[in-house]
Amino acid sequence: MGLGEERSGDAPLFQTTTKKWCRLWYRLYACCGFVGVVLVWCYRATHFPAAGGKGRWAWAGMLGAELWFGLYWLLTHSARWNQTYRSTFKESLLQRFGDRLPGVDIFVCTADPIIEPPTMVINTVLSVLAYDYPPEKLSVYLSDDGGSNLTFYALLEASRFARSWIPFCKKYKVEPRSPHAYFSQSSEPMEGTTTVEWMKIKEKGTGRRLGTGTWHKGLWYLDRTGLDKALASLVVDTPPEDSRRSVEDELLLHHQRKLYKEMEERINHTVDIGEISEEIHKTHKGFSQWTSEANSRNHQAIVQILVDGRDESDVDSEGCPLPTLVYMAREKRPQHPHNFKAGAMNALLRVSLEISNGPVILNVDCDMYSNNSKSVQDALCFFMDEDKGHEFAYVQFPQNFNNLTKNDLYAGSLRTINEVDFHGLDGNGGPLYVGSGCFHRRESLCGKKFSPTYKAELIGGKPQITEVSAYILEERSRGLAACTYEENSQWGKEVGLKYGCPVEDVITGLSIQCRGWKSIYYNPHWKAFLGLAPMTLSQALLQHKRWSEGDFQILLSKYCPFICGHGRIGLGLQMGYSIYCLWAPSSLPTLY
Numbered sequence: 001m002g003l004g005e006e007r008s009g010d011a012p013l014f015q016t017t018t019k020k021w022c023r024l025w026y027r028l029y030a031c032c033g034f035v036g037v038v039l040v041w042c043y044r045a046t047h048f049p050a051a052g053g054k055g056r057w058a059w060a061g062m063l064g065a066e067l068w069f070g071l072y073w074l075l076t077h078s079a080r081w082n083q084t085y086r087s088t089f090k091e092s093l094l095q096r097f098g099d100r101l102p103g104v105d106i107f108v109c110t111a112d113p114i115i116e117p118p119t120m121v122i123n124t125v126l127s128v129l130a131y132d133y134p135p136e137k138l139s140v141y142l143s144d145d146g147g148s149n150l151t152f153y154a155l156l157e158a159s160r161f162a163r164s165w166i167p168f169c170k171k172y173k174v175e176p177r178s179p180h181a182y183f184s185q186s187s188e189p190m191e192g193t194t195t196v197e198w199m200k201i202k203e204k205g206t207g208r209r210l211g212t213g214t215w216h217k218g219l220w221y222l223d224r225t226g227l228d229k230a231l232a233s234l235v236v237d238t239p240p241e242d243s244r245r246s247v248e249d250e251l252l253l254h255h256q257r258k259l260y261k262e263m264e265e266r267i268n269h270t271v272d273i274g275e276i277s278e279e280i281h282k283t284h285k286g287f288s289q290w291t292s293e294a295n296s297r298n299h300q301a302i303v304q305i306l307v308d309g310r311d312e313s314d315v316d317s318e319g320c321p322l323p324t325l326v327y328m329a330r331e332k333r334p335q336h337p338h339n340f341k342a343g344a345m346n347a348l349l350r351v352s353l354e355i356s357n358g359p360v361i362l363n364v365d366c367d368m369y370s371n372n373s374k375s376v377q378d379a380l381c382f383f384m385d386e387d388k389g390h391e392f393a394y395v396q397f398p399q400n401f402n403n404l405t406k407n408d409l410y411a412g413s414l415r416t417i418n419e420v421d422f423h424g425l426d427g428n429g430g431p432l433y434v435g436s437g438c439f440h441r442r443e444s445l446c447g448k449k450f451s452p453t454y455k456a457e458l459i460g461g462k463p464q465i466t467e468v469s470a471y472i473l474e475e476r477s478r479g480l481a482a483c484t485y486e487e488n489s490q491w492g493k494e495v496g497l498k499y500g501c502p503v504e505d506v507i508t509g510l511s512i513q514c515r516g517w518k519s520i521y522y523n524p525h526w527k528a529f530l531g532l533a534p535m536t537l538s539q540a541l542l543q544h545k546r547w548s549e550g551d552f553q554i555l556l557s558k559y560c561p562f563i564c565g566h567g568r569i570g571l572g573l574q575m576g577y578s579i580y581c582l583w584a585p586s587s588l589p590t591l592y
């Protein structure tokens with residue numbers, strides 16, 4: 001069992017269960033399967049055609065293929081032997097740590113404004129900005145490898161919208177906190193509105209239109225004055241307090257939706273035109289960083305702090321502090337390898353160290369929004385645990401998708417991996433690091449070795465307001481995001497994410513585990529992250545080719561789980577890694 005139970009006095013922060021009966025049934029099933037496999041092998045071996053007999057080579061080939069699959073089967077099921085499940089106790093976390101909670105830096109990566117539309121990117125950003133976590137301890141960084149001023153413009157719009165969106169989410173406990181996802185699941189305003197009170201106001205108040213506003217796609221949207229007027233009229237029209245509240249709620253929802261739609265339209269319009277207008281250009285100094293020769297492969301480093309969480313005058317519409325929000329496009333030059341996502345993540349590690357220095361880091365892809373506002377608290381339940389927390393380097397959540405068709409033609413849901421394999425690996429020392437949806441301890445990601453005596457508190461955070469201005473932080477950060485910064489350094493080797501492998505995350509996770517750290521797989525019923533799976537055959541093939549190639553490359557490199565992991569990670573985990581490392585060679589017996 002997990003922890004806590006054995007610790008007297010303190011309530012546990014997380015619990016580990018094994019689902020005993022499921023495990024037993026599974027093991028029984030696996031044993032029966034293994035008997036079957038052995039019988040197939042025996043049959044092949046004992047019925048081998050005699051020398052000179054027909055089909056001898058074909059038979060030998062079949063025996064080879066079945067031996068391979070049998071051994072692969074053994075590997076897979078051994079890695080699944082210790083299925084483990086986790087649950088967290090968030091209330092205890094808040095009670096116990098209160099304002100001693102650590103700073104959390106969130107990295108969102110995007111690479112191309114055409115493939116990854118800016119409205120999608122900012123929805124992901126807004127979903128993490130609105131996490132249910134003290135805003136002064138939260139910093140969100142967008143890395144734009146496309147180096148696009150359109151993405152920067154979208155983020156600027158998002159930084160303004162966030163001022164009403166975050167208090168709205170907190171007041172109404174909105175879920176999910178990606179505005180697009182939220183508004184597309186709730187019904188359209190004004191049409192078939194639900195409350196009786198609302199109807200009354202419509203008739204009695206200012207008539208059909210309620211107040212001043214604009215028509216949009218056949219619906220009447222109130223503007224701020226219209227909204228205030230309508231709210232004021234409620235006092236007269238609907239005396240009971242609770243019915244007044246429900247109408248007020250509807251009006252605010254309606255207003256928030258209108259703000260979102262307007263922002264979305266402005267961004268899409270600018271993206272369609274493909275350039276920033278003079279008018280927009282004037283609204284922020286950041287646009288001047290884009291010179292006329294700049295393009296996605298050749299430009300200087302750009303770092304802009306759009307919201308400085310330390311600035312007490314910069315608050316949301318309710319007067320509460322905002323999370324820090326930073327735009328970063330690292331320097332790109334054709335003669336310097338940029339190392340794809342790993343390069344972006346390492347630049348983010350350095351820039352965020354300068355600006356907010358959160359000891360915990362979350363990375364999400366720009367197409368994967370947060371679907372649960374409490375995930376940061378969930379992850380911290382593991383890191384902050386007094387007994388075991390110091391052993392964990394990262395907490396990986398499953399990657400779930402919301403664009404799959406009913407039959408999931410290209411197996412994009414990763415169901416077996418999410419629901420079976422990773423629970424097995426969690427019982428063997430921890431799951432792989434697979435990119436999006438993973439919380440890291442900054443130190444272990446930056447190369448620190450685990451030591452059993454080491455019990456660092458997860459403290460740290462932003463420098464004091466008086467220390468340096470945002471301008472100086474931006475200047476310094478630009479140097480850290482320069483493409484020459486990593487020359488002759490350990491970045492990409494021993495520090496940060498590793499370079500040179502198409503699955504930079506898997507190889508990085510393996511080396512972290514080889515340095516003695518454990519990891520956690522947390523798969524809550526209420527999905528924490530929802531993203532976009534490949535939609536076409538060619539996209540799906542390309543992704544699987546990259547994954548298989550990358551994993552096979554690990555097997556052949558010095559990071560081979562059986563060599564690098566020998567004596568450092570358990571045999572179960574070595575076998576677990578090899579399931580994926582052997583994907584590519586498994587294609588040969590499959591073809592046979």
Ligand SMILES: O=c1ccn([C@@H]2O[C@H](COP(=O)(O)OP(=O)(O)O[C@H]3O[C@H](CO)[C@@H](O)[C@H](O)[C@H]3O)[C@@H](O)[C@H]2O)c(=O)[nH]1
Binds near residue numbers: 366399505
């Ligand atoms: O030069 C690059 C290339 C990609 N990305 C970003 O990296 C992420 C993942 O790239 P994508 O092309 O979407 O790859 P996927 O195969 O969908 O990603 C899966 O596989 C990757 C490699 O294992 C992991 O890093 C991801 O988290 C995981 O979701 C996206 O946000 C990109 O914007 C960059 O920032 N810079």
Ligand SMILES: [Mn+2]
Binds near residue numbers: 365
């Ligand atoms: Mn992707």
